[in-house]
Amino acid sequence: MRGGDRNSTDAGDEAALTRRSLLAAAAGAGVASTAGCSGVRTPADVAEAASIGGNVAYFRGPDQVRPDSEVFLDARRREQFRTEHVYGARHVPVDDLTARTETDAGLVPDADALADRLGALGLTRDTDVVVYGSSVGSRVSRVVFVLEYLGHEGDVSVLNGGYEAWNGRVGVGSRSPRGATYEASPQEEFVVTRDWIAERVGSFNADGPGLVDVRPPEAYLGARKSPELVASNDRHGHIPGAIDVHWTGNVDGRMLAEPGTLAGLYFNNAGLSQSGRTVVYGQGNVNPTHTWLVLRALGAEDVCLYDGGFAEWANVPEDRRGRYPVETKTTTVVETSGSVGGGGGGGFSCTG
Structure with missing residues (x-):
């Protein structure tokens, strides 16, 4: 033990x-x-x-x-x-x-x-x-x-x-475990940076990598006066070329949605490649990890996370926004039907 x-x-x-x-x-x-x-x-x-x-x-x-x-x-x-x-x-x-x-x-x-x-x-x-x-x-x-x-x-x-x-x-209760030394060996291929994305704007979901925005459609579209818009963002919309697949579609109540349905959602409806690179991002760096995980679970070979998220992209200094554009007009929203939760009490969190 x-x-x-x-x-x-x-x-x-x-x-x-x-x-x-x-x-x-x-x-x-x-x-x-x-x-x-x-x-x-x-x-x-x-x-x-x-x-x-x-x-x-x-x-x-x-x-x-x-x-x-x-x-x-x-x-x-x-x-x-x-x-x-x-x-x-x-x-x-x-x-x-x-x-x-x-x-x-x-x-x-x-x-x-x-x-x-x-x-x-x-x-x-x-x-x-x-x-x-x-x-x-x-x-x-x-x-x-x-x-x-x-x-x-x-x-x-x-x-x-x-x-x-x-x-x-x-x-019940809690006790601090005995500490250990965790020797990290970072897998750099699991993440991309803001500049990596900037260099590929115009190629996503075409000849280049797939790019998936996991936020609610209203945030992705930059819908005016929507409660889904984050007030701290200087700009609203999405990274050019991204498609929107709201991450909660991965979950059915407290369980993973039916895997065959998820495979159809991502590899058919969203048109992602199982062998090509796919980048996922959200507002921050928690929610998009769910789509990262689900794609890997379904056999996608090269999935990575933009850890800076839309919060970083949307809030670059004004004089640098030309390199990091935001769009609202070119849009692809893939409809999802999942929901996170399970009813009842217990202090359930929307992120599980």
Whole structure:
């Protein structure tokens, strides 16, 4: 067992509870039992429904992970983690994994800062990891992106269905894990810069790379007075040549949308190539990692992230805007039908 893998609980016996045992205890105590009722789904049913079949990378259901040999990273808010989490999980504050550094070509991930955060979680490059959130939203995908960008060598998986699909052991409370040294080996091919994009304006989604804007269509179109417009942006619209595929179309409730449907969305409707380079960007550097992850999971061979995002592109000094243009008229919006969430309480975040 890796150092720090067992986490402290407020009551030791609570850590060994499972969702199945909680359900049984409730029935035994006289709470209205659902056994045999038509249409009722048990925790085992939910876990089974989250299983992923076929040739899809990263995403796995609760019955497809190895809780005794993999480290679970909880990307939810800290109060959710403290209330209850996968037994032995370590809390990873996603805001700690967005650090960037300025270069002459534009913003790029701060590899040293990111490696320090992973080391503080007790991770090394060979640790097998399962990341989960309230759903399979972008809080989760940002963690996966950082691991892959830093050259992680262990297995990296996402718990399909999020914590609500988990039916194994749970724990409560929190304790800081024993720290480790994370030796980063940044994979520079996973990111592009503002200047890299500027040099290719006019070629995207034609003879050059694919460029996908993951923001809501209203932001992509620069729709006047839309609540989707970010007030801190000096300009509104999108990078010339980009197509819009709102990232929430990747998710159906708390689970990954049907993989065949996603493949049709990106490789047919959006016209992206599985073998050619595709760049994804959003307002910042969290949401676009979800499309980055989904494209890789579907077998796309060369997907990278513009980590500076539209916030960097839209807010260059006025005298440099000719090199970094924004457009609203040439538009391609690919309709999506997914939604992030699952109903109910629990403080669910739109990013999962």
